[in-house]
Amino acid sequence: MDDAATEILEGTHRALYTHGYTDLTLEHIAAETTMSKATIHYYFDSKANLFTAYLEYLYDRYVEQIASVPDDRPRERLQSLLDVLLTTSDAGPNGKFRRAMLEVRAQAPYDDAIRTRLEKFDRFLYDELRSIIANGVDEDMFDEHVDPELTTEFLTAAISGAHTRHVAVDYPMDRLHEAARRYVDTQLVDETPEVIH
Amino acid sequence: MDDAATEILEGTHRALYTHGYTDLTLEHIAAETTMSKATIHYYFDSKANLFTAYLEYLYDRYVEQIASVPDDRPRERLQSLLDVLLTTSDAGPNGKFRRAMLEVRAQAPYDDAIRTRLEKFDRFLYDELRSIIANGVDEDMFDEHVDPELTTEFLTAAISGAHTRHVAVDYPMDRLHEAARRYVDTQLVDETPEVIH
16 A cells, blocks of 8 residues: 555544544545545545545554554463453543444444444454463363353453443443453463362 | 324334434434424424433333343343343344444434433443342352452443444344353352262
């Protein structure tokens, strides 16, 4: 991707958290770049195509963010991931970005291109968590009765729900973060006390 | 509430799942009733006021639905509630209604009246689950180490996330339903095996 395209996608990001998704226009995006609407049109022939490219750009950043979490032992890696995913930082543009992304999610049922991209985020997180948990069970660090698929299902839904509740009803995420930490430490980690004879 | 007002709110419900929230107009609502736009205006002086009244009407139905779940022992009541909350029924208007409600949720950060009403739904479910779980711990049916607040936090988030994922990325809820059932049966219920001497 050349520099101009990258500049347009970065401008889309700023325009999105400033104006929200529903009200987003090409004018807003152009105002966040050094380019004209015509130049943006040259790179992306419709707002829909630009937004699809933006979601792919966002997906690459998401994958990088998850990959940057230290590849530690399963328990520690899971906790570090929860730290990244469930830490509330509404300072600066973060809170506005989350609001805009909930709008995008609400649009997904009506828009195949958006839904297909959001499915990639969902699938990526699911696969990542499942692989860590399966690994923990295989290496006898997690309880052998843990079912990696069902546990991942539960964690993925809880993380998604924490985001929606935080944005929609202004509910803090730190309690869920604590609940998820404790779930990992008490329900997944194999801490069968040794029997003393 | 008189019959005309009830008819308008029921019409709002049908118009909402037919047209979605973003595109909803008073014309759509009037078309779902025997009344004119002018009559609807007489009862509710703005679309915003009508929608707020509609969310309160919906809340009362939600409370009734939860209250209709048999008041059984904690484990059974919790499982029955999960059956109600996590059963996918997209037949008829249900699926469209869920899509529209995700739009309403995405609107909440920008609209105090909507957010305040959605908070009531969230709070009601949280309190209901917390009371069942606390009850189960008090009556020694659930493990004494279960923390009712944190457990409720986790369950509420998972239920909310299951709905969002189902609507936004078309993800089935039945796996989460199974995961939640198993969570209740293996993590909450006190099944310490008796020690045989």
